[in-house]
Amino acid sequence: MAGYVEMFRLGKTYDTPAGPAVIVEDFNLNMKKGEYVCLLGHSGCGKSTVLSMVAGLNPITAGGIVVANHEIDGPGPDRGVVFQSPCLMPWMTAMENVMLGVNQVYPHGTKAQRRDIAAYYLTLVGLGTKLDTRAKDLSQGMQQRVGIARAFALKPKMLLLDEPFGMLDSLTRMELQEILLEILMRDKVTTLMITHDVDEALFMSDRVVIMTNGPSAKVGMVLDVPFERPRLRADVLEHPQYYEERAKMIQFLEDQDHKKLKEDAQKREEAKQEEAVAS
Numbered sequence: 001m002a003g004y005v006e007m008f009r010l011g012k013t014y015d016t017p018a019g020p021a022v023i024v025e026d027f028n029l030n031m032k033k034g035e036y037v038c039l040l041g042h043s044g045c046g047k048s049t050v051l052s053m054v055a056g057l058n059p060i061t062a063g064g065i066v067v068a069n070h071e072i073d074g075p076g077p078d079r080g081v082v083f084q085s086p087c088l089m090p091w092m093t094a095m096e097n098v099m100l101g102v103n104q105v106y107p108h109g110t111k112a113q114r115r116d117i118a119a120y121y122l123t124l125v126g127l128g129t130k131l132d133t134r135a136k137d138l139s140q141g142m143q144q145r146v147g148i149a150r151a152f153a154l155k156p157k158m159l160l161l162d163e164p165f166g167m168l169d170s171l172t173r174m175e176l177q178e179i180l181l182e183i184l185m186r187d188k189v190t191t192l193m194i195t196h197d198v199d200e201a202l203f204m205s206d207r208v209v210i211m212t213n214g215p216s217a218k219v220g221m222v223l224d225v226p227f228e229r230p231r232l233r234a235d236v237l238e239h240p241q242y243y244e245e246r247a248k249m250i251q252f253l254e255d256q257d258h259k260k261l262k263e264d265a266q267k268r269e270e271a272k273q274e275e276a277v278a279s
C-alpha cells in the first residue's frame with residue numbers, strides 16, 4: 001500500500017579505502033500521514049544513514065524515497081531536521097535563530113507575521129521569556145528547544161529527529177518529550193525519530209521499527225504501539241501490554257547481538273584457518 005512517506009528498496013553504499021561498504025540494503029518502510037515512527041537498532045547499523053537520506057543530506061545509492069508524492073533528491077523545507085545538538089548561530093538570539101528559517105519559508109509575510117510564528121513556537125517549547133537571549137547564553141536543553149521550535153516553525157510535511165534528546169539530562173529529556181508530543185498533537189506532522197531508548201520509543205511513537213545489524217541493514221522488526229493518545233507517562237507505564245512490548249524489542253536487539261558475536265567468531269576462525277593454510 002502506498003504511504004505518505006515511502007522508502008522503497010532503499011540502499012546506501014559508502015566508498016571506503018577498503019572498497020565499497022554496503023551499509024543499508026533493501027530498506028522498505030511506508031509511513032501514514034501524521035504517523036510517528038521511532039527507528040531503533042544497534043550502534044552503527046545505519047539509522048542516521050537512513051534518516052540523512054530522507055533529509056536529502058546524503059545521496060541515495062539504491063532505491064528511492066517519496067514524501068507527499070515527491071521523490072527526494074536533496075534537502076528542502078518540507079522536511080525539518082533536528083539533530084542531537086541544535087547547530088544554532090551562537091551570537092544570534094533565540095528569536096533570530098528561528099527567524100532564519102521562517103524568513104526563507106514565508107518570504108511574503110510581513111516581518112510582524114514572521115516574528116509571530118517564531119514567537120509562537122518558541123513559547124510552545126517554553127522559551128517565551130528567552131526570545132531575545134543569545135543562543136550562547138542558553139543552556140543545552142534550551143538550545144535544543146530552539147532547534148525544535150525552528151523545525152516546527154517551518155511547517156514541514158515531515159519531521160526528522162536524530163536522537164534529539166540524547167545529550168540532555170533525564171528531567172529535561174522527559175519534559176521535552178512531553179512538549180514535542182503536545183505540539184505534534186496540534187500540528188500532526190509525520191515524524192521519523194532515531195532513538196536508542198526503548199522506553200522513549202514506546203512513549204512517543206505509533207510504530208517502532210528496529211533495524212538489523214549491518215552490513216546491509218534493513219527493517220528487522222516492526223511493532224505497533226498499542227497505547228492511545230493523548231498519552232500520559234504514568235498510564236503508559238501501567239498499561240498491561242507495556243512490559244510485553246518492551247520485552248519483545250529487547251529480545252530482538254539481544255538476538256541481533258548474539259548473531260553478531262557468532263558472525264565475528266566465525267570470521268576470526270576463518271581468518272585463522274586462512275593463516276594456517278598460508279604458513
Ligand SMILES: Nc1ncnc2c1ncn2[C@@H]1O[C@H](COP(=O)(O)OP(=O)(O)OP(=O)(O)O)[C@@H](O)[C@H]1O
Binds near residue numbers: 041042044049050
Ligand atoms: N561517510 C561515510 N563513509 C563511510 N562510512 C560511513 C560514512 N558515514 C557512516 N558510515 C558508516 O556507516 C555505518 C552506519 O553509520 P550510521 O551513523 O548511519 O549508524 P547509526 O546506526 O546511526 O549509529 P549510532 O547509533 O552509533 O549513531 C557505520 O559503520 C559508519 O561507520
